[in-house]
Amino acid sequence: MTRFLMSTTAALTLAATTAIAATNVKEIDVEVDLDAIENIQAAQVWTEVGSDLETAIAERLVGQLDDSGARILIDIDEVQLANSFQQAIGVADSVLVGDVNIKEPGIANNERYTLTVQAEQLVAYFPDGTVQGDLTMGSEVYYTAMVNAFADNVVEKLK
Numbered sequence: 001m002t003r004f005l006m007s008t009t010a011a012l013t014l015a016a017t018t019a020i021a022a023t024n025v026k027e028i029d030v031e032v033d034l035d036a037i038e039n040i041q042a043a044q045v046w047t048e049v050g051s052d053l054e055t056a057i058a059e060r061l062v063g064q065l066d067d068s069g070a071r072i073l074i075d076i077d078e079v080q081l082a083n084s085f086q087q088a089i090g091v092a093d094s095v096l097v098g099d100v101n102i103k104e105p106g107i108a109n110n111e112r113y114t115l116t117v118q119a120e121q122l123v124a125y126f127p128d129g130t131v132q133g134d135l136t137m138g139s140e141v142y143y144t145a146m147v148n149a150f151a152d153n154v155v156e157k158l159k
Helices: 002-020 040-045 049-060 078-087 140-158
Strands: 025-031 070-076 095-103 111-118
Touching (some): 049 070, 049 140, 078 095, 095 140, 111 140
Antiparallel strands (some): 095 111
16 A cells, blocks of 8 residues: 555656646747649648748747747658648548657757658547548648647647
């Protein structure tokens, strides 16, 4: 009984410390070279994805924005973006891929990873009543869901 209580107390203390230690962020920068997208339709649909992702991430980090915090740098894979648009008949095979670099103060605190958000992950982001078969890559519902899913995944890594 005492061992269980001590383990539980340690776990709760660790959880509380983790919750308090959420990463502060001072900069969010999303790079998208739309000139590299040779598919004109894809370039038109994704024209604001960089600024929309920055905004979506910042909205999720209210209360964590601080001048002494980490820098979030994201480079969207333009080739993958165009290929998904070009190859997808619907939205089922489409992806949004980006290299995420989280640079925290201090040399050993940096984190780099590639984030891929696939269409199948978007169901939770669709408004009630959305008929998935009716969605196209150019639809506002699909675009918003893709941006929100990507932003949520980036922010989740900061916790």
